[in-house]
Amino acid sequence: MTSREPVGIRRLEAIHYYVHDLDRSRRFYTGALDFAETAVSDDALAARGKQKSVIFEAGAVRVLVSQPVGEGGRAWRWLQKHPDGVGTLIFEVEDAAHTLRVLESRGATPISDVIETKDDLGTFKTFSITTPFGGSTFRFVQRDRYDGTYPGMKKHATPQGGKNAFGFLGIDHITSNFETMSPALLWMEHVMGFERFWDIQFHTNDVAGERESGSGLKSTVMWDRKSGAKFANNEPKRPFFRASQINLFHEDQKGDGIQHAALGVKDIIPAVRGLRERGVRFMPTPGTYYDMLPQRLEETGVKEIDEKSDILRELEILVDGEGLKKYLLQIFLQDSAGLYGEREAGPFFYEIIQRKGSQGFGGGNFRALFESIERQHKMEGRI
Structure with missing residues (x-):
């Protein structure tokens, strides 16, 4: 393959899992796999996105799990078409605007422009594109001294659940x-x-x-x-x-x-x-x-x-x-x-x-x- 301009991916950061039963997922990740529950969606995010979400982590593994609250949200739309599954892969990138420009120039289909959030945690930038992976999307995130996971996700003061006993x-x-x-x-x-x-x-x-x-x-x-x-x-x-x-x-x-x-x-x-x-x-x-x-x-x-x-x-x-x-x-x-x-x-x-x-x-x-x-x-x- 001829050399191409890199899109600037730093790592595959997380998978976003859409489920019918968030409590079942909590028992699986914290009780069986010994992941820690590190953050939950705040009321504003849950109301705006029409879904409640939890982050589970072990080492550098991060799983964001969402369950619909009512109709119309991303998790609800996924579950109208599919069983529980991974509907989004989240990539950390060096420069979201650069990544969007390169991808769009190659024929990617963005779902949105780069969305920037500035708050007391810092600056967070993100956008998503469609993919050939069934109904799954790719989401790209950039953090500028952002001391959080994702906007609207509240970190627990102390992680709850497991301690990554399985390494x-x-x-x-x-x-x-x-x-x-x-x-x-x-x-x-x-x-x-x-x-x-x-x-x-x-x-x-x-x-x-x-x-x-x-x-x-x-x-x-x-x-x-x-x-x-x-x-x-x-x-x-x-x-x-x-x-x-x-x-x-x-x-x-x-x-x-x-x-x-x-x-x-x-x-x-x-x-x-x-x-x-x-x-x-x-x-x-x-x-x-x-x-x-x-x-x-x-x-x-x-x-x-x-x-x-x-x-x-x-x-x-x-x-x-x-x-x-x-x-x-x-x-x-x-x-x-x-x-x-x-x-x-x-x-x-x-x-x-x-x-x-x-x-x-x-x-x-x-x-x-x-x-x-x-x-x-x-x-x-x-x-």
């Missing part, structure tokens, strides 16, 4: 599903200025031999080189398009959209053990995965890992990598609908990842994840 570090990457991803990839490249980072395509084992079902995908990771923000993007791969997990996600989501967010951790083994003790459920991994693990480590060139395989098997943690002792460890929570037993909770889920020298995306584990989702769909009688 969450930040948002490692975002993964989205599309019925056809080429338009999204072109938009990310030519509008956002992202570059291609990694790709893979495969089918699950169920398409082997004479089987008549299975699931396949093509995946391409795009990234913003300066900030390091990464976006994995999936589409179905023939045959069996309609039975593919990407298509089933599309049906559950009622459109394309953000499938999961990966949260980095310092040490995945105590994190997963502690989360399981709190009742958090993960997508299952068959024992055969660990039977084949030594062979896979040889084939990928990783050869040796620091962790004991029996502990990884016990906790169902996945391993992948490339090159000598360059690997990652990851595991996937059940999706929200599965965690809560309610379809309206949506198909979004979290990944937990620890990187040990690898900057890849666990190509072998993509297959393991998809086979795990496929087993769940079979149990539900969906395929």
Whole structure:
């Protein structure tokens, strides 16, 4: 790709999650994941936006969760079309006016001009654009000595809830599903200025031999080189398009959209053990995965890992990598609908990842994840 003027992204700062039940989210983030509740919307913001909002944080992970109050607000409009899900990604930028100028010159569709708020906390500037990510938008924020989170959000004097006992570090990457991803990839490249980072395509084992079902995908990771923000993007791969997990996600989501967010951790083994003790459920991994693990480590060139395989098997943690002792460890929570037993909770889920020298995306584990989702769909009688 030819060199493009950077849009000035500093980091992917937060995800904005729209839900039917904010109290359920509070129990999940503070009670299960040990996030701290750090801020709530004030009365004026709730009345103006017709939604109440809470910020949950752990390390550099920030999740803004909003529930409708009456009709007409952004959360209400999202939930008229979709189940609970991530409707906005929030990026911190160096200069909001510059970012808007560059994006608009490349064909972005702004929802507003830069909106500036000046108060006793400082100066805050923001604007949003539409995206090909289903109904999700991108929001860009700039702070000039702004001692707050977002205008209208009141910080708690003392954060409430958890203490980040599981060592969450930040948002490692975002993964989205599309019925056809080429338009999204072109938009990310030519509008956002992202570059291609990694790709893979495969089918699950169920398409082997004479089987008549299975699931396949093509995946391409795009990234913003300066900030390091990464976006994995999936589409179905023939045959069996309609039975593919990407298509089933599309049906559950009622459109394309953000499938999961990966949260980095310092040490995945105590994190997963502690989360399981709190009742958090993960997508299952068959024992055969660990039977084949030594062979896979040889084939990928990783050869040796620091962790004991029996502990990884016990906790169902996945391993992948490339090159000598360059690997990652990851595991996937059940999706929200599965965690809560309610379809309206949506198909979004979290990944937990620890990187040990690898900057890849666990190509072998993509297959393991998809086979795990496929087993769940079979149990539900969906395929």
